[in-house]
Amino acid sequence: MPAEQDEATAPPGRRSPAATAAETRDALRTAILGGEYLPGERLVELQLTERFRASRFTVRAALQELASEGLIEMQRNRGAMVRKVSLAEAVEITEVRMVLEGLVAARAAERVTDEQAAALAEIGRQMRAAVAAEEFRHYSDLNQRLHALIRQIAGHGTADGIIETLRGQLVRHQFMLSMLPGRPQTSLPQHERVIAAVRDRDAPAAEAAMRDHIASVIEALRTLAPPPRAF
């Protein structure tokens, strides 16, 4: 539920004295997602103050927002820490994503234009090529672009916001997933079925294909060892 502040008002070149709340929030989120702060690590306000050149007030506002995104946890009088997402929670989150992305795929199938269908097909072609060339990093990027494009076609703001929030909570787990041997070979045909169903304007098929795809992601998640310390 991204309650967007208008970042448009943020001066572009401003540097030393202070950073605004939205800037600080985005920078901190990027740092957490980038693995600079590990799960369980405490986020001390004073340190963040120095790092982001922001006042404690601003830092605190940013922390509160990230807490509502589920990226960090705040305890009264004990401050904030990067949230640890257990495997069980990762499965739950992915289950929710499964039904939401299914909904979104169905709606995309109902609203897709010919141009959009062509763009989807193009991503599909590139995915196939990436798998053939064993460019798994590129494949992972395409995967993200495919899901993003489907969500854009669907134009379902409510589902979109929730999916995006959940995605943030899973970056570490998803990173590990894409490293699993054999995953791309498994997911490629699933992706192609989704693309085909959307292209054919077959909403139920699109939903089913997307759910199948993410269900297999859940299975893959479950094969991971329970406590994956770090990466």
Place this chain on the structure above:
Amino acid sequence: MPAEQDEATAPPGRRSPAATAAETRDALRTAILGGEYLPGERLVELQLTERFRASRFTVRAALQELASEGLIEMQRNRGAMVRKVSLAEAVEITEVRMVLEGLVAARAAERVTDEQAAALAEIGRQMRAAVAAEEFRHYSDLNQRLHALIRQIAGHGTADGIIETLRGQLVRHQFMLSMLPGRPQTSLPQHERVIAAVRDRDAPAAEAAMRDHIASVIEALRTLAPPPRAF
């Protein structure tokens, strides 16, 4: 995504000087959901300060949390206002609830105990009685209890939190729905199908029944006139 502060530390009898952030947030949410602040109405920090006997800092923290719940909207330098939920958004929100409650119903069917099944059946009996006696207010309460119990049985924290958040955004629309003539007669058999499927541990049937039920809620929503000014 309720990032719960521990309210346990809040003194029980404390009154005049100051209220804590969690208290203020809950009180303000109750006020909004209770219709004391209408959609579009501005929430001026100073007024809230007086009403809830809290500092501006506390009020602001509460506002930020409610914004992330989607109950209010905040714009930079222009403050907070109660969010207007359009009919189209209400439909979107209910679509998301449809797939999430479907997921939850399926999981409840997998995990239900005999005692829980009996409790569900009891609610079903009371619903039937309420409809027969035309006690629609009571039926509406039972409806809420039924959905809550199913979510409790499922024990799916992620889905549960999102559903609860979305429910808050719809209180006004849902209130109007329960007033629609004929709704209880339509939804009662749907509810009974959900209960039966869960009782039979038939997860796919439970999901399908729940989705059918909420799909009919969406249809009912769409029959409402687009801009229902107030009530």
Place this chain on the structure above:
DNA sequence: GTTACACAGATTGTCAACAATATTGAAGGC
């Protein structure tokens, strides 16, 4: 009569200092 401008009031954004709380380490008793 209408539009543009400027000013005043109201409201929010930010800061620095102070108070309250939790954590850590050491000293003392068992």
Place this chain on the structure above:
DNA sequence: GCCTTCAATATTGTTGACAATCTGTGTAAC
């Protein structure tokens, strides 16, 4: 040696004041 107690430190919670921004109104020019 181990546990409890207590003080010192680190960290967060809260406040009030000041700065920046927006909104509405009245005036003057056209």
